[in-house]
Amino acid sequence: xxxxxxxxxxxxxxxxxxxxxxxxxxxxxxxxxxxxxxxxxxxxxxxxxxxxxxxxxxxxxxxxxxxxxxxxxxxxxxxxxxxxxxxxxxxxxxxxxxxxxxxxxxxxxxxxxxxxxxxxxxxxxxxxxxxxxxxxxxxxxxxxxxxxxxxxxxxxxxxxxxxxxxxxxxxxxxxxxxxxxxxxxxxxxxxxxxxxxxxxxxxxxxxxx
Amino acid sequence: xxxxxxxxxxxxxxxxxxxxxxxxxxxxxxxxxxxxxxxxxxxxxxxxxxxxxxxxxxxxxxxxxxxxxxxxxxxxxxxxxxxxxxxxxxxxxxxxxxxxxxxxxxxxxxxxxxxxxxxxxxxxxxxxxxxxxxxxxxxxxxxxxxxxxxxxxxxxxxxxxxxxxxxxxxxxxxxxxxxxxxxxxxxxxxxxxxxxxxxxxxxxxxxxxxxxxxxxxxxxxxxxxxxxxxxxxxx
Numbered sequence: 001x002x003x004x005x006x007x008x009x010x011x012x013x014x015x016x017x018x019x020x021x022x023x024x025x026x027x028x029x030x031x032x033x034x035x036x037x038x039x040x041x042x043x044x045x046x047x048x049x050x051x052x053x054x055x056x057x058x059x060x061x062x063x064x065x066x067x068x069x070x071x072x073x074x075x076x077x078x079x080x081x082x083x084x085x086x087x088x089x090x091x092x093x094x095x096x097x098x099x100x101x102x103x104x105x106x107x108x109x110x111x112x113x114x115x116x117x118x119x120x121x122x123x124x125x126x127x128x129x130x131x132x133x134x135x136x137x138x139x140x141x142x143x144x145x146x147x148x149x150x151x152x153x154x155x156x157x158x159x160x161x162x163x164x165x166x167x168x169x170x171x172x173x174x175x176x177x178x179x180x181x182x183x184x185x186x187x188x189x190x191x192x193x194x195x196x197x198x199x200x201x202x203x204x205x206x207x208x209x
Numbered sequence: 210x211x212x213x214x215x216x217x218x219x220x221x222x223x224x225x226x227x228x229x230x231x232x233x234x235x236x237x238x239x240x241x242x243x244x245x246x247x248x249x250x251x252x253x254x255x256x257x258x259x260x261x262x263x264x265x266x267x268x269x270x271x272x273x274x275x276x277x278x279x280x281x282x283x284x285x286x287x288x289x290x291x292x293x294x295x296x297x298x299x300x301x302x303x304x305x306x307x308x309x310x311x312x313x314x315x316x317x318x319x320x321x322x323x324x325x326x327x328x329x330x331x332x333x334x335x336x337x338x339x340x341x342x343x344x345x346x347x348x349x350x351x352x353x354x355x356x357x358x359x360x361x362x363x364x365x366x367x368x369x370x371x372x373x374x375x376x377x378x379x380x381x382x383x384x385x386x387x388x389x390x391x392x393x394x395x396x397x398x399x400x401x402x403x404x405x406x407x408x409x410x411x412x413x414x415x416x417x418x419x420x421x422x423x424x425x426x427x428x429x430x431x432x433x434x435x436x437x438x439x440x441x442x443x444x
Contacts, residue, residue, distance in 0.1 A: 047313065048239040049383050056442040064242065064434035065370070065384040071240040071293075072440035082382055084389035084417075085239070085265070086321035089314025093332060112337075122302070123310070124292030130340065131314030134333040165337025 002145075002174040002191040010035045011189075012101055012142050012172050016042050023047060023092070023132055025102030026070040029142050032101055043079070045097055047128040049088045052080035069128065089128070093135040100136040102129065104143045104168075106158040109185040109205035111168040113141065114160035126163060133164035145173035145202055152204040154178070154185070175199050178207060213374035215420070216405070217427040220251035223399050227364055228257040231284075235320060235362035235391040236264040236274060240293070240437045243384030244273045245366040247401050247429040252366070253280055263287035263320070263360060265313060265387055270296050272435050281305065287360070289313035293437065312340060315357050317390050322359035324393025324422070329358045365395025368429075369418070372402035373409070376423025377416045385417065393422045401429040 003011065005028060013035035016022060023045045024030050036042055044053040046068045053068060054075035061075060068074045091097060106114040113133055116126040133139050147153055154171065171178040176199060177189040185207040187199060196209065217223035234252070238244030249268075252260075253276050260283050267286055268275035277283050278296045285307035291297050300306040311319065312334045322330050331354035335341050345356040367388040370381035378400060380388060392398045405428035 046383070048242070049386050056440045058444050059441050062436065062439060062441065063382065064436050065382040067240060067242050067383055067437070071242070071437040073436060073438070074440075076382070082380075082385055084380075084385045085313070085317035085387045086390040089317050093314055093318075093334065122292075122298050123308075125288060125290035125310050126312055126340075127290040128313035130312035130338060131334045134336065135314075162338045 002194050004174070006031070008142055008172055008174060011177065012140060015140055015170065016040065016099065018042070020098040021045055021051065021096065023097050023100045023136060025100070025129070027103050029101040029103060030070070032142070045088070045091075046074070047088050047092060047132070049083050049085055050080060052077045054080065089131050092128070092131050095135055095137045097136045099138045099140065100132045101140045101142055102132065104141045104153065106153050106155055106160050107141055107143070107168050107171050108155050108158045109180070109207065110183040111166040111180040112158045113139070113163045113168050114158040116163050117161050119161065129163050133167040138169045139167050140170040140172065141168050142172050145175045152202060154203045154205040156205055175202065184208065215376050215423060215426050216374050217425050219427055220247040220401060220429070221254070223425045223427045224248060224251050224255065227397055227399065228252065228255050230257060231259045232257070232363040233261040233263065235360070235365040235395050236262055237365070237367035237386065237388030237391045238273070239265050239383065239386035241268065241273050241435050243368050243380070243386050243388050244268070245368045245401050246273065246433060248366040248399065249273060249276055253277055253282065256282075258282055259284040261285040261287065263316065263362060263391075265289050265316060267291050267294050267297050269293050269437065272433070278306070285309065287311055287316065289316055310340070316360070317387060319357060319360035320387065320390040320394040323361040324390065327359055329356050331356055360394060362391070362395045363397070365391045365398040367392045367398065367400050369400055369402045371404045371406055371411060372400055372423070372426050373406050373411055373420070374426070375408050376400065376420030376426050377408075377411055378402070378418040378420070378423065379411050379415060380417050389418050392418055397424045398422055399425040401427055403429065403432055
């Protein structure tokens with residue numbers, strides 16, 4: 001049995017360190033926050049202008065002026081700070097954010113990332129994703145190993161438009177954890193009860209173990 | 210009050226004489242948070258046409274900038290994300306609406322630079338992607354950067370929580386977003402505030418945006434402040 005989505009998030013949470021400033025993408029990456037041990041202090045950035053994101057509000061705490069980058073209502077913490085969008089992306093662009101965890105449509109073995117558009121379908125926009133992957137010190141992709149139709153998502157070369165070139169450091173899928181160093185993909189961990197043969201079968205990219 | 214030439218009674222009068230066809234408007238806000246909701250209605254009611262609007266998003270079908278899509282007053286949007294809006298999709302696919310995608314941080318910095326006398330800047334964001342097509346690149350310390358031009362508007366329409374009669378502003382929580390950089394980058398800047406206060410009521414150290422950037426200000430009545438994704442936890 002490979003990793004479940006919860007186990008993938010749990011594994012991703014192990015990459016966080018005490019004192020880190022972290023930006024989590026919309027969707028599955030958001031769930032990583034649930035697996036941070038109480039002993040660890042991590043500050044979450046929301047690129048619409050906040051450091052120190054709190055949990056979702058109680059019904060009577062909802063505030064229209066307080067939302068996350070996914071436009072959901074959130075709360076503040078004693079350590080929260082607000083700032084404008086230019087300041088927010090200045091700290092992202094210059095690498096003051098330690099880690100970003102985000103989803104992907106495709107990742108290439110050299111770290112190219114595609115996660116913002118599928119030609120022919122309605123284009124919604126890249127939001128802050130291009131800025132985050134270009135600027136944040138370390139980028140972890142959290143994604144299913146294969147697309148819904150079974151096609152591989154870890155490729156020799158992305159065929160969808162890129163979000164960033166050579167930007168991904170680590171990929172966590174249901175089958176394992178991969179690292180990318182010097183344009184080379186390494187399989188660092190296999191998920192439980194997953195064979196190397198299965199990973200090879202379901203991966204287009206070349207990787208070394 | 211007569212001493213305070215920047216103060217206007219409402220959105221319609223505050224925008225009087227500033228709107229013209231084919232103009233570029235910078236509109237503050239992120240999603241529906243911190244949008245100039247009264248001025249968007251006043252712009253709609255003015256009937257001004259062929260607008261280029263720079264805004265991170267384009268509202269929803271029946272609120273915010275979506276209102277200007279309903280009336281087809283927008284010719285072109287400059288945005289980072291427009292996924293919330295069916296009307297947008299329809300007009301874009303029909304070819305009725307032009308769209309220029311900017312990465313969110315690039316859009317914010319284009320406005321900041323526009324309001325700071327910086328005509329262009331270099332950024333790593335978008336290098337090696339479609340965003341880089343046709344743009345000059347240059348290497349600094351072995352890394353490739355992309356040149357982006359600053360963005361200025363004929364008009365900036367922004368929202369703040371508190372403003373005094375000289376236009377000194379204070380924002381609230383994540384409603385600050387694009388409002389601050391966009392306010393600096395309009396040839397004219399009009400601000401709607403939830404609370405118009407006397408000069409001196411905001412501590413000088415607590416002013417987020419100096420009134421030098423603000424040309425006109427009014428207090429909006431009955432802000433609707435709609436929430437796009439009301440998300441709550443169980444008690």
